[in-house]
Amino acid sequence: MQRRSDLGVYRRLLRYGWPYRLHLVGIIALGLLSPPLALLGPVPLKIAVDSVLGDQPLPAFVVALMPADFAPSKAFVLTLVIGLVLGTALLVHVQAAAQWLLQSYTGERLVLGFRAGLFRHLQRLSVAYHDVRGTADSLYRIQYDAPSIQWILVTGIPPFVTAAVTLIAMIYVTARIDAQLALVALTIAPVLMVLTRLSKARLRRGWAEVKELQSAAMAVVQEVLAAVRVVKAFAQEDREQERFVAHATRSLSGHLRLALIEGGFDLMIGLTVAGGTAAALLIGIRHVQAGQLSLGDLLLVMSYLAQLYAPLQTITRKVAELQSSLAGAERVFTLLDELPDVAEAPGARAITRAAGAVSFHQVTFAYEAGRPVLEDVTFDVPAGARVGIIGTTGSGKTTLISLLMRFYDPAAGRILLDGVDLREYNLADLRNQFAVVLQEPVLFSTSLGENIAYARPDATEADIVAAARQANAHDFIVRLPDGYDTQVGERGLRLSGGERQRISLARAFLKNAPILVMDEPTSAVDLRTESAILDAMERLMHGRTTFIITHRPSIVEGADMVLSTEHGRVTPQGPTLARSAGGVQGRR
Numbered sequence: 280m281q282r283r284s285d286l287g288v289y290r291r292l293l294r295y296g297w298p299y300r301l302h303l304v305g306i307i308a309l310g311l312l313s314p315p316l317a318l319l320g321p322v323p324l325k326i327a328v329d330s331v332l333g334d335q336p337l338p339a340f341v342v343a344l345m346p347a348d349f350a351p352s353k354a355f356v357l358t359l360v361i362g363l364v365l366g367t368a369l370l371v372h373v374q375a376a377a378q379w380l381l382q383s384y385t386g387e388r389l390v391l392g393f394r395a396g397l398f399r400h401l402q403r404l405s406v407a408y409h410d411v412r413g414t415a416d417s418l419y420r421i422q423y424d425a426p427s428i429q430w431i432l433v434t435g436i437p438p439f440v441t442a443a444v445t446l447i448a449m450i451y452v453t454a455r456i457d458a459q460l461a462l463v464a465l466t467i468a469p470v471l472m473v474l475t476r477l478s479k480a481r482l483r484r485g486w487a488e489v490k491e492l493q494s495a496a497m498a499v500v501q502e503v504l505a506a507v508r509v510v511k512a513f514a515q516e517d518r519e520q521e522r523f524v525a526h527a528t529r530s531l532s533g534h535l536r537l538a539l540i541e542g543g544f545d546l547m548i549g550l551t552v553a554g555g556t557a558a559a560l561l562i563g564i565r566h567v568q569a570g571q572l573s574l575g576d577l578l579l580v581m582s583y584l585a586q587l588y589a590p591l592q593t594i595t596r597k598v599a600e601l602q603s604s605l606a607g608a609e610r611v612f613t614l615l616d617e618l619p620d621v622a623e624a625p626g627a628r629a630i631t632r633a634a635g636a637v638s639f640h641q642v643t644f645a646y647e648a649g650r651p652v653l654e655d656v657t658f659d660v661p662a663g664a665r666v667g668i669i670g671t672t673g674s675g676k677t678t679l680i681s682l683l684m685r686f687y688d689p690a691a692g693r694i695l696l697d698g699v700d701l702r703e704y705n706l707a708d709l710r711n712q713f714a715v716v717l718q719e720p721v722l723f724s725t726s727l728g729e730n731i732a733y734a735r736p737d738a739t740e741a742d743i744v745a746a747a748r749q750a751n752a753h754d755f756i757v758r759l760p761d762g763y764d765t766q767v768g769e770r771g772l773r774l775s776g777g778e779r780q781r782i783s784l785a786r787a788f789l790k791n792a793p794i795l796v797m798d799e800p801t802s803a804v805d806l807r808t809e810s811a812i813l814d815a816m817e818r819l820m821h822g823r824t825t826f827i828i829t830h831r832p833s834i835v836e837g838a839d840m841v842l843s844t845e846h847g848r849v850t851p852q853g854p855t856l857a858r859s860a861g862g863v864q865g866r867r
Contacts, residue, residue, distance in 0.1 A: 288608050289431070295393060296432045302385040303432060309378040310441035314448040316371050321582035323363040329575035331357050382437075386429035394425045397611060405620035406686040407646070415498030420614055424490065427607035435601050442590035442597070449590070456580050457572060463562055467555035467588075471548065471595045478544045478599055482537060486606035489533040496526035544599055552588045559584050621688055627705040633712045634697050635662040635793045635824030637683065639849075642692035644682060652678050654847040656692070660840060662793075665825045667835025670844030676828045679842070679849065680796050683826070684713055714792040714819075718799035720783035722771030727756055728763035730771070730782055734790035742789060749818055750785035751811040752778070777808030784815045795820060798828040 296303060322338070329335035331353055341359070345351065351359070401417050409417075454461040503510055503519045510519055563580060566572040572580070637660040645651040653675045660666050668676045681687055682694060685701050694701045701709060714734070722730050731746055732738045738746075743763065747753040755778055759765040771779045780800065787795065800816060827835055835841055841852040 285605060288605055288612065289436075291612060292428055292431055292608060295396075295428060296389055298392075299385050299389060302381060302388075303437065306378060306381050306385065306433065306437045307440050309374060309381065310437050311444055312370075312374045313441055314445040316367065316374060317445060318448060318452060319363075319367050320371075321579050323360045323367070324582070325575045325579045326356065326363070327360045328578060329573060331360065333573075333575070335573065335575065382433050386433040389432060390426050390429050393428045393611070394421050397421050397425055397614065400615055400617075403619055404617055406681065407620050408617060410646075413498060413501075415501040416494045417614070418501070419490070419494040419497050420610055423493070424607035424610045427604040427611065430604035431601060431608065435597060435604065438593060439597050442593040446590040446594070449584075453580060453584065456576055457563070457566060459562060459566075463555070463558050466558075467551050468591065470551050471591060474544060474547050474551070475595045475598050478540060479602060481540055482599055482602035483606055485533060485537045485540065486603040487609065489530060489537065490606060490610060492526065492530040492533055496523060496530055499523045499526055541599060545596070548592055548595055552592060555588065556581075556584060621685055621706070623706045624702055628699065628703050629705050630696075630708045630712065633793050635712075636660065636695075636697050637794075637824060638693075638695040638698075640693045640695065642682065642689045642694060644678060644687060644689045651690075651847050653682070653689075653844075653849065656849040658840070658842060658849065658851040660824060662697075662824055663822060664839040665820060665835075665837075666827070667838040667841040668826060668828045668844065669830065669832060669835065669841060672830075674844040675847060675849070676844050677798060679844065680798070680826060680828065684715075684796070685709055712792055713794050713796055714787035714790045714823075716780070716783050716787050716795070716797040716800050716816075716819075720771065720776075720779040722767050722774070722779055722782060724767065724769050726761075726764045726766055727759075727782060730767060731763075731785045731789055734786055738789055743785075746785040746789035747782075749788045750781045750815045752781035752785050752815075755781075775808075777812065780808075780812055781815065784812065784819060787819055788815075793823055795823045795825040796828075797825070799830070800827070 326337065326341070330337050337351065337356065398421060401421075450461055450465065499519070499522055503523070510516060560581065563572065563577045567574060567577050639656050639658050642653060642656040643651055644653045656679070668679060670676050678687075682689055683701075685694075685706065688702065696704070696709070696712070723733065728740070728743050731743050735742070740763075744753060747756055747763075756763055756765070765773075767773050767779075767782075771782070774782070784800075797816065800812060827838070829835060843850045843852060
């Protein structure tokens with residue numbers, strides 16, 4: 280993963296947070312109320328010690344608020360002290376509540392926007408990226424790395440700014456009371472800076488490693504749950520448990536190392552602050568004994584010193600705490616910096632509905648350099664033709680279709696649709712020219728009606744029913760308790776394989792695209808279901824350029840062309856004139 284400077288990460292995060300700049304300013308403004316409230320906090324104690332228990336006059340700012348001829352009694356002063364304590368506490372809590380509410384709202388909105396942008400970018404990335412990285416890593420970045428924008432912009436930077444202002448205010452006030460004490464107190468600042476610098480780099484590297492390990496553990500969970508039937512069928516639950524625990528244990532070890540680093544860092548900070556406090560107390564006592572300070576002034580100064588050290592500790596600890604968020608933000612920006620392998624050309628050509636003529640001209644493609652999957656492929660398919668694609672597993676059949684739909688771009692050669700290079704078309708318009716029926720139909724965890732309408736979300740109920748009738752799916756749908764509102768479950772597993780395939784066909788009918796791609800559409804179904812699917816396929820193929828991937832020659836009998844794939848070569852063959860009883864019924 281590319282390492283970025285902290286400043287670079289902050290700048291990019293601020294660009295994402297710019298729409299909420301007024302909210303962030305409001306959070307900082309509310310935070311800046313803390314210093315004056317903190318300065319006000321010890322004042323009642325000083326008044327109580329000096330003017331109630333002792334005989335010192337009231338502070339000048341209190342006297343200025345009273346009538347000129349008013350002589351306050353000790354009982355009045357005590358009442359005043361109690362009122363100041365209660366009033367200060369009320370102001371502190373109101374300020375804290377307002378800041379918390381604004382932080383919560385702003386932080387959640389920032390995370391939502393950041394996640395949505397990351398999800399959108401993930402969908403735009405090429406199929407090749409997802410093939411290599413898998414889904415678990417992307418899920419981890421959306422769920423656990425994206426909130427880094429909240430931890431940094433909302434709970435990181437504003438407290439940092441507030442602590443800095445508080446520190447300056449406390450230094451000024453303390454110096455006005457006793458400059459020597461203020462100077463002694465500040466001698467710990469360079470020590471804290473050195474400690475912060477030493478721990479920062481180790482924490483950053485450690486968090487980056489831990490996040491990778493956590494992502495790997497999540498990948499195991501995702502894989503096992505996606506293949507839970509296979510795991511159970513082979514009784515491999517214990518093995519998968521061991522695999523998960525092995526990954527999670529490495530993540531645990533990383534967490535423990537980070538905990539040791541942070542614990543040692545906190546210990547050194549605590550000892551440094553304690554040393555500064557002890558030195559200031561020693562000097563302060565001597566000043567009281569020498570008559571340079573009153574006892575109330577010493578208590579006030581020590582209270583301010585505690586509040587002076589609090590922002591110093593906040594600043595140093597925030598730098599350490601933010602390393603986890605910065606590591607997460609780096610991971611997010613690494614993903615956002617990924618460029619799609621399949622890019623849309625500037626000024627791409629729009630296309631409404633293609634005629635469907637397809638040409639491959641000397642196309643070569645490899646997933647890995649030096650290992651071509653397809654090599655020097657050339658063939659022409661006229662509009663409306665039916666093309667069978669046959670070959671052994673791994674011979675490049677699905678790759679051929681993936682190139683046609685521009686999931687990948689060829690390493691060499693050109694692919695034309697209606698005489699125009701695919702790379703010149705608007706990408707969304709191009710893919711709208713295809714309807715796809717896969718070997719394993721992909722259904723979403725929604726209703727049957729919504730799954731059919733996936734390609735045309737604006738379809739009416741009548742359109743959905745008509746598509747289902749054409750796909751021979753309507754009869755089994757209406758027999759279900761909730762009909763078209765029936766929930767299909769995750770990946771459609773509440774339906775049989777044949778039912779899922781017919782829903783996939785209905786979706787293709789509804790899309791009404793000029794080019795149809797079918798990948799092993801009748802595999803793993805019984806003969807009766809296959810007959811219904813073949814009948815629907817015949818209607819669906821009518822008037823469309825159709826590509827049928829299959830291992831079964833009977834399915835492509837009577838096709839206008841058969842493409843045979845073997846060892847990266849594609850050999851076009853002429854039309855197959857004979858038709859078997861089990862094949863697709865011929866066009867009339």
